[in-house]
Amino acid sequence: MSRAIALPDSRAIGVAAPSRALLAGEVRAFLHMRWVAAFGRPVPLAVQGEGRPVLVLPGFLASDNTTARLRRSLRNAGFAVHGWGLGRNLGVSADMLDAIDRRVAAIGDTRPVTLIGWSLGGLIAREYAKRAPDRVNRVITMGSPFSGDPRANNAWRMYERIAGHPVDRPPVECRLNEKPAVPTIACWSARDGVVAPACARGQDGERDMALEFDCTHMAFIADPKAIRTIARLIVD
Template sequence: MAITANDFWRLAGERAVRARGEIARRSALAREPRPEGVRAPPLRFLWGELASLRRGVRRSVGEPAKALRPQPIMLLPGFGAHPARMRPLANALRAAGHEVHEWGLGFNLGPTEQNFAFLMRRVGMLARQHQAPVALIGWSLGGLFAREIARRQQESVSCVITLGTPFSGSPRANNAWRAYQVITGHSVDAPPVECELRGKPPVPTIALWSPRDGVVHPRSAAGWPDERDRAVALRCTHLGFASAPEVSVEVLRQLDRV
């Protein structure tokens, strides 16, 4: 049935009203105050993140030692990042003999019921394909996905390694929560996927964190003893978790310990 001019302008007006309402809602999310007593990393570390962007991707140092026990691995990128940002880590893992897979969702623009269900299926498929559980390595927000997948699907996951992931304390103890709320359209306190951020997954769980992190507060990324099995400090930026050679070395070392 043909749409009349009146119908066209009525529909356009309704869309404009909805768009204005959505803009107003996301603007309100951006203006929310940080809770009393919650701290983010100091701004001088945030400027360090910008400097690391100018330096670009850092090359690995030398050929990594062969893995003691090669295993399938899935890498999960941080918020707003594409899997290509984790290529230096992926290359080091492959050079050591591991089977490395991307998460299959392109840019990480936050959780939805659909993309989380996809990841659950993908991890199960990889475990069946390799006839072995999969190691999940998640950078920042990707680590929250990894921890929750392991909590729900223990039989398909061998271990979880988080890289600067804010799994402990307040979800506002970082310098990215307002941007996250504007882009995803939901509060950090009310994700669209039910999850248990602080409870340790029922698999070996290692948290890599940095005192120089300019995005996530170190305490949030290190967690407490009952929230992970090990916490290892590295001296890289938050963005450096995707490409710093020392991160690749430590991830390989932890995989050999699992």
Template sequence: MNSSTALAPPPRLLQWLEWRAMGEMTATALLAPTLALAPRGDGHPVLVLPGLAASDRSTLLLRAFLRDRGYQVHGWGQGRNLGPRDGVRETMLAQLDRIADASGRQVSVVGWSLGGMYARMLAQERPDAVRGVVMLGSPVGGHPYATRAWRLYEMASGRSAHEDAREWSGAVDPDTVPRTSIWSRSDGIVAWRNSVVPVAARSENITVYGSHLGLGANAAVLYAVGDRLAQPQGQWQAFKPPALLRALYPRVDAARAA
């Protein structure tokens, strides 16, 4: 991560267009029969983490979809996400340990925006407990001011976005924990280039059409998350959408974008 290299936040126009999230929810409802064709999982536990200023209510649809696919789904259970305040990291680690111990299985972690940064931290701290990480519109590139939410982050958490960007700069080793970053070029909150991860043997980027606030209700995102989690353990392969849904996933040269 090099937070000293300038990366602009999304244009104001895209921020104003974040109301598209409501339309994405409607489109997802219309595509429900298609989503029912998503691969079923093997019943392993999944921990879903919300974004900044959001709570488990924001991930209700995502968690319901994953539960329908057969997973043991857990919310983060800490109320509204006000950033990594004192005790937040420790509580998440303790929750991850409890879920893994109770199930006797590794846990997949899905994080939306700031929740994706938490997911990556959990994989760094507990690689033996985490099966894989899926991040939705998360600023993994580490540019603290390439987001329209950095002021809210500092106000809510009482912490410096610049200093936290350094602290959270560690990268998950994809040879240990597979990782997927799902993002949209029309994200109005986080600059899409800030969500790009280096492509590796078990590290990938999936691009979708849509807003930042609608990622958890976007049909293309839901299908991709379900597909990623359904892979047999130890047999990770890069995402290939079915022909029926290929138009929902624009192709972007992620290596060049990074």
């Protein structure tokens, strides 16, 4: 299959990966945040889910276990929330969008689903929403590098080794910075030690709204304040 990805946006040329200091902070906090993301108590939420269907897509090398606290919190607030059910995210595969489509169909709700994607999961969510906009209510990305240079992050080398393809030559046709035809919200943080903030924030026309968080890359799915904000974004 031919492979294509958007070339780096000229407006983002010169954007570098987060500093070594920020990356070191991510490394130091990794085990704690990973434990909280998987086993932390549900966060009380002020919103009412009213059965809205939600599908959460994990980041690179993560699984549904990693998004468990976020999903438990949403479920307790009345959202019909689901994990992606595809095991550990080892990178984009040629049939991944088909697998997401089957997962959305298996949810069995007649209403369009809200897609929440952390890091790489957000890129997958955006591409699926372009393919099946009638099945998607909105897309919320968290620290997802959809804009600019796909190598302006501290994960691309590991990604290429594990996924088995260049980060800018995935096994699916895509244009990462092209906005899906559904409401699309990009959550980003200046404290992100993995993805350059400019790449997760995006440019006008690449998303409908960009919202700054005050957290590390890992904390998007674990920090109580971040989880409360994500819940509000689903219903607003």
